[in-house]
Amino acid sequence: MRISQTFIVAMTFALAAGLCVIAAGFAVQAVEDASEISVRRALDLNGHDWAEVQADGLRVVLTGTATDEATRFNALTVVGDEVDASRVIDEMEIIPTANLRAPRFSAEILRNDSGISIIGLVPTTMDRDGLINQLRGIPDRGGVTDLLETADYAEPEGWSDAIEFATTALSVLPRSKISVGADLVSVTAIADSAEDKTRIENTLTRVVPSGLRIRLDISAPRPVITPFTLRFLIDEDGARFDACSADSTGARDQIAAAARRAGVATEQACVIGLGVPSPKWGTAAELGIDALTTLGQGSITMSDADVTLIAAQGTDQGQFDRVIGELQADLPAVFALHAVLPEPVEADPAGPVEFTATLSPEGLVQLRGRLADENMRHMVDSYARAAFGSDVVHTATRIVPDLPGEWPVRVLAGLETLSLLRNGVLTVTPDSVTLQGVSYLEDASAQAARLLAEKLGEAQGFDLSITYEEPPEPADKPLDPEVCESRVAEIQGEAKITFEPGSATIAGESLDTMNRIADVLDQCGGIRMEIQGYTDSQGREEMNLQLSQARAQSVLNELRARRVLTSSFTAVGYGENDPIADNKTEDGREANRRINFYLIRPEPIPETQTGLEAVEQQPEPAAETDAENGEDQ
Template sequence: MRIILGSIVMIAGIGGLTLWGATERGPGVEDQIRVAAEAATRGAVHSIKAIVSGRDITLTGIADTEEELATIVAALDKVEGHRGINFDTVDVIPVADPYSTALAKAGDGSLNVSGFIPNAAAAATLEQAGVVGATDLPLASGAPDQWEAAFTAGADALASLDHGNFALTSTKAMLSGVALSAQRAEAARSALANMPSGYETVTEIEVNDPGVVTFELRYDPVTGLDLDGSIPETLGPDGIAAAMGLPAPSGEIVTTDAAMEGLGDMLTELSAVLPDLNGLTLRVEDGQVAEATAQVLPGLDIALVGSVLSEALGRISVDFTDPVIDAEPGTTRQNIATGETEVLHEGHWLVKPDFDVAGAVCTERAQDLQEERRIGFLTGSAELDKPSLAVINDLAGLVLHCTQAYGMRVTIGGHTDSDGDENENFALSVARANAVRNALAARGISPQKMVAIGYGETEPIASNDTEEGRAANRRTTFDWQG
């Protein structure tokens, strides 16, 4: 009886230990196996994941080679406590021999790639750099050492060419294509020289350099720059656009190692007169300005604009043609030189303000417009000086905007300093106010919306004892009622 009872107690004890081991020790062993398995797969070239269930290990993902997979399995086989390893679901990528990848650049700058890629990270990097199809390339092992550095050097070299091809076959790098100047060809060769040690390079670069600066530049206030011909490599199309304060030009452009002295400075000076132009054509031959044709905006003085334009272009003669305005009245456009929205009104392109009309706001805006460029007159006369015509053009858009609302009218005030006879100053101020009113009416502003009043010397804003004060007092004011 005692023997039977003892056996029962012993069996119960063994069962309890087994249950304790399963509930208390089991999860701990599984966690240890999982940590060890993750460490064994962490250095894989591609993504290999170890799934641990109980004491069994299952591998999934992509192995770079059979050797890499065998190394991982051998490491897992040493994990203490594991029971079995299943790696049937791991795909081993093929070996490429020779290992070849090619990059093609079209004339529009687009890039296309073909061949093999060593891993997903390299494919993503190429795709982000604008290489179309990089992430669709098949994975293959067998890439030579420092493959990514070699391919990057080739891609950098190809970037200096207008169009061409770069092919990396094992450790042989081949670059061919067309460079638009000797400088760009040299830049391509210099980039290719960054190949890692052990790589062989072959280059076939054709230089398409006309050797002379010859181009035609066309400016339009809506479409911007259009450029055809050969320009200095040192400036390039972006440099020309930057000098003129405009977006990059369109057109058929090549660069040359030839120089044109002072071209950048000339274009920078030219940018100052662009707001006064409705079009410009500039022809350069053999590094010299050969011809210039321009259209001056209606309402401006052609002689004044022409003198500024001629000075900017090296004092050459400029031919002027009538502005071509092929648009219906009320048409709006964005002036690319000024950034302003303009509306066609009575044959004039007037700036179209963007604010709600209110008397005080309109008065303030008129003052702001005259902060840097004031309306001026010939000495002792009611004749507007030539620079004032551009100011009148700007003010016409504001007056049109502010008088369109019901009941809104503007009072144009003429003011003089205290020099001379008081009565003569009063008469001069009336004449000058009317001259401004007439100039605005010529730009399509309704005369019924404008009142001209002369104040003479009665409303000074500065002391008449200094020249600066007297200049400040000689002014034209705009006040809105309604």
């Protein structure tokens, strides 16, 4: 059978087509292999071994997961250098970016005479309008300047408590800056006085939420002293101060050095205050004390710019004149010196010219001695009744004419100083006002000297012998926080708090210990305390942590059941952390199973030098230089 020519042609074309297809396939495979090999080599050389390459015809498909966008882009660049970029199919991925860390939320609140301003970054979920309205509710002459920014993140733990405490603190501090963080609130403020500073610190400590740390830096301004007073005496009993004021630490050191030269053995606490009449106060005081030391006995009183030196009776006239002359020449120009050498006193046949007032420890006052007339007697009696009480004054004075003209002033000034004492005796004579007794005021002697110097005037002598006595403690005064912590530790040292095995139930034998601890804490007032629970290392760590927390909370609940003020207490379990003994022994494990009562103290403030103190400590020009226990797991 003959094969037709048409069939032969068709078969020829088919065979040729097949051969072309096979050749093309080999060519494509060659191109794919060459592209894949070159791209793979380039990626490996550039550190992109994470990328996978697959050639599909002319296409080069890249897969894999890059660490970031920059790495992915660099891999594309490397591949683009080997093959045409239009052939590259990018199917690479990037590792998902971890959640961005929440910002640190904080706020600064400033309050002064111009109003309140607040700036910082706060969570969007916070009631910002409510906070601003609270600030506007604080009495103030100015408004509230809101400079807050917000961020859409969850409130950190403790943020609400910190803001609440800051608002409370701001309401009692007219001049203050409060820095608010979720874990710490720092308060910087100025109080009106040392007493006001103590009151504010106690108030803020009592209202601190549990778990919040605070840092208090409350300063009190220097007192304004008027008149600025210093009184120094030398007599048979030795040298001493009745009053001492200084305008700077340098002046205080000058005065102290002069007092040591005069024989004062103990350091005198001079009050540093405002109101000094001259920057040369320290020099004038030093010169005056040195002059009195040279004379041997007498007194020197400085009241503002008036200096009164009274020598002892019998002082040599020549020595007196020489010392006074030198002192007069050396004193800075603003100071006026009044020097007195007392004349010998002649006895009065009619008896001593004097007025006495006696204040008994029971508060009874007896007035005796000489007064000029009936009007003066009525005036003195009325003044005494106003100062000491109308039902405690007994007047037994007599009318004697021809008394010194300044007698009423001396008597009334003496009675005013007597009111500073708990008990004592006032004696007024033509030459001197003498006050002896006991006072509950630490600075009673300084107050009396300042008052007499102001009322009596220059060249008038007075003698003070006032003993300070600590006032009795109020019956309801809270115990000192450190004493509370110490007493609780002592009780636990005698009998630790134990629990039923494996539970948070306080053992029956420890209930008496809880009663004793509650009795102590009931006397401590609003202190901040953390009740800490610990276990040994037996068992799983997570179970121990939960058990310690439950036991600490159980102790807190027991205190609440005993009506102890626990609003500022917090219970925290620490599990097997912080062992105090070896967990390999039974005794050690027993010691590690414990409850601690930890007193939370305000954060300490580093001492910094104020601008005024810095100025004071600058050297003056050369021409002006003046000389922290227990139970069963």
